[in-house]
Amino acid sequence: MLQTWVVAPTCLPHVLRRCPCGSPRSRPSGAFRVNAHHKLLDAWLLVLCDSCGRTAKLTVLERANVRSIPAVLLDRLHANDVGLIAELLQDPVVRRRNRVALDWAGAWRLDTGDPA
Numbered sequence: 001m002l003q004t005w006v007v008a009p010t011c012l013p014h015v016l017r018r019c020p021c022g023s024p025r026s027r028p029s030g031a032f033r034v035n036a037h038h039k040l041l042d043a044w045l046l047v048l049c050d051s052c053g054r055t056a057k058l059t060v061l062e063r064a065n066v067r068s069i070p071a072v073l074l075d076r077l078h079a080n081d082v083g084l085i086a087e088l089l090q091d092p093v094v095r096r097r098n099r100v101a102l103d104w105a106g107a108w109r110l111d112t113g114d115p116a
């Protein structure tokens with residue numbers, strides 16, 4: 001019998017990065033920070049240390065020319081779009097640039113197609 005099992009995310013994964021307090025885990029705060037200097041724009045995804053609550057910034061955009069950024073992306077940054085947070089965390093370029101990994105423990109469920 002053919003069965004399709006689906007791994008479905010239930011919430012955002014934890015972010016593995018070492019905090020100065022020694023904790024290896026942070027969680028997405030759900031917010032971005034956007035800073036404009038003239039025509040250049042920086043954007044960060046904010047994460048909070050699981051242990052001490054310290055805020056850290058993951059670089060999303062660095063000195064990007066405002067005119068080169070799609071308006072829809074700017075809107076999503078300003079709206080703290082949770083879908084965008086999920087997309088960026090799953091982007092290997094973003095993870096490599098920020099030297100972080102993801103911890104999906106407790107952030108997914110296995111959908112076996114059986115009625116629950």
Ligand SMILES: [Zn+2]
Pocket residue numbers: 019020021022023049050051052053054
């Ligand atoms: Zn900490």
